[in-house]
Amino acid sequence: MLPTDDADALDWLAFEQAGILTTGQATRLLSEGAVRGRIRSGRWRSICRGIVLTGNGRLTRDQHLWVAVLATGPGAVLAGVTAAAEAGVRGLRREPLHVLVPAARRAARTTLRRLPIDMPAVLVHRTSILPRAHVQRARPPRTTTARALVDAAGWAAGVDEAQALLAAGCQQRRVLPEELGAMLDVLPRAPRRRLIRQTVDDITGGAQALSEINFLRLCRRHRLPAPDLQEHRVDAAGRNRWLDAYWREWRVQAEIDGAHHMDARQWAADMRRQNDIWTSGDRILRFPAWLVRARPEEVADAVRRALIAAGWTPELTPGRTRA
Template identity: 80%
Template sequence: MVLTLPGDAADALDWLTFEQAGVVTTAQATRLLTEGVVRGLVRSGRWRPICRGVLLTGNGRLTRDQQLWVAVLAAGPGAVLAGATAATEAGVRGLRREPLHVLVPAARRAARTVLRRLPIDMAAVIVHRTSVLPDAHLQQARPTRTTTARALVDAAGWARDLDEAQSTLAAGCQQRRVTPEEIRAVVDALPRAPRRQLIRETVADIAGGAEALSEIDFVRLCRRYGLPRPELQHRRKDAAGRTRWLDAYWREWGVHVEVDGSHHMDVRHWAADMARQNDVWASGDRILRFPAWLVRARPDEVAVTLHRALTAAGWRSRR
C-alpha cells in the first residue's frame, strides 16, 4: 500500500491513515465513522482485519511500516517499539529484524507476552513490561520508539545469549549510532536491567577501544589472566608512510597481537595482513596472531603464549 500526503480536502481519517501507515484500531475507526460503516468496509473486503482490535485500511499484504504499527497498536496504550526493533529503526545494522519487540508500562498487568492469532504476513511480536520509562528514553517517531541507547540496553538484556548481547552493544557503538556514555547513562537509570553488569563491562571495553566481539573477548582474557591491558586499534605508520591499525599493542614491550576473524581466509586479506605483519617485524616489534575462535574456546593457551611473549620482552607479572 502506497501512502501519499493527504490533500487539502482530507478529513481526520485520511490524516490518521497517513500517520499510521494505513493501520488503525477499531476504536479509532468507529470514533471517526460509525460501527456500521466500519463493519461494511471489512465485510466488503476494502478493509482487512489484522487481529483483535486492529484493522488495515486496505486489503494488501503488510509492509514493514505497517507491521510496526500493528505491533504497537495491538499491544495497547503506552506501547512503544523497543530493543532490537527500535535500534534497527534507528539505523543500527546487523540486528535481528524479527520478532518485533514492544515495551509497555508495567502497570498494565493484562499485557500479553506474545501476541496471538496474527496473520501469516505479520512478524511475531514479543511484549515486554517496564516500570522505568522516562521521557528521556523515548524517541518521537512513527511509531514512537525508545532511544537508541535504551533500545540497545534492552536488546542486550533480551538477547538469546551473551555473545549476541555483546555484539548488539558493539554494533551500535561501532556504527556511531550511540556512544558508550549514552549507554552508561541508561544503565544507571535501570537498576534492575537484565545483564546489567555484563553491559557495564562491555561498554567499558568498547570505550577502551574494543569494537568487535573478538576484541572484547581479548580484553577480558587479559584481565582474567592478570595481563596488562593493551592499546586497541593502535594507529601507526608503516615503512611507506601509510596508516596501519593494530588490533592490540603493548607499546612499552613492543608486543603486537592480531585477532583474525573468518575474513582472513580470503587470499587478498591474507596477502595484505602478511605485508602488515612483515612491516611490524621489520620495525623490531614482536607480533602474535590468534584466530578469534581460539581466544574464545581456549583462552588458557592464548594466555600462556601472551605471558611468554610479554615476559621475554621485559614485562614482569605482579602475581
C-alpha cells in the first residue's frame, strides 16, 4: 500500500523495499531500543542477522529478493536467472536466488546460512567486472538482461540449459543477440564463453529455439551443409510461414516439431502444409524436437539421404559444410 502524504521516512523506506530493512537502516530512523521493542512485541520480525521485516507475516516473493540483496551486503545485485526472470523472461527456475557481488568485498555467507525456512536458498557469485552500465535501475537492483543471461548460461547445470536460457531471452524479445555478443566482449573470462558465442551466432542466423540450435549443432557435427533458418515463405492459402531449416539449392526442408504439434488441430494443419510443400516440388523432413536431441545420428542419416536423393554430393561441396 502506498504511504499517505504524512508518512515519515521510515514508512517510505519500508514501502520502497517491500518492508525489508537492514538494522542499520532502521536504527538511523529509530533508536536501537525502539527497533528491539518492535521485534519483541511481534510488530516486526527478525529475518536473519542484520535484516528485519516491518511486519510479522510470511515473506512474499518481493521480500525474498530484498532479503537476498540486503543480507548479502553492499554492492550486491540480483543476477543470473533471478535477474532475467525479474526482467520478464518466462519459464526460468525461481529458486535458488542468484546474487552477484564485487570481488573486492566478501559476502555475508554466515548470515545467508541462517535464513528462515520460508526463504529460498541464495547463491552468491563474485565478479571483478561489474560496471554501473551492467546494473539495471530497479528495486531491488539487478543486472541488465544481457548480463543476466550471459551469467546464467555460464552458471547453468549443463550445455542444454545454457543454450535454452539464451534462446528463451531472444525468442521472447527480452534481449537482442547483438546485446549478448556485446556483453561477451567485455567479459573475457565468462564461463562457457565459446559456447555462448556460438549460440548467439546461431540465434543471429535464425535459430530461435533450443531445438533449432541443436539441429544446427547436429549439421556441423555430421558435416552436413548448413541450412538457412527461419526462411520466409507464403503458403498456398496466402499465409506467411517460416521454415525451420531449408537447403535452397536442393529444395529440402526440415521441420522441428515441438509438443504443440501433437494437438489434433495442429496435426491436421501440419498435414495440409506438408501436402502443399510436396506439391510445390520440395522435399520435407519432419522430426520431433526430442529426437534431434536424443538420437542425432538417426536424424543426421535421414537428412543426408534426403540431400543425396535431391542431388547433393558430399565430396564435391566441402565449402558448404561446417566443421
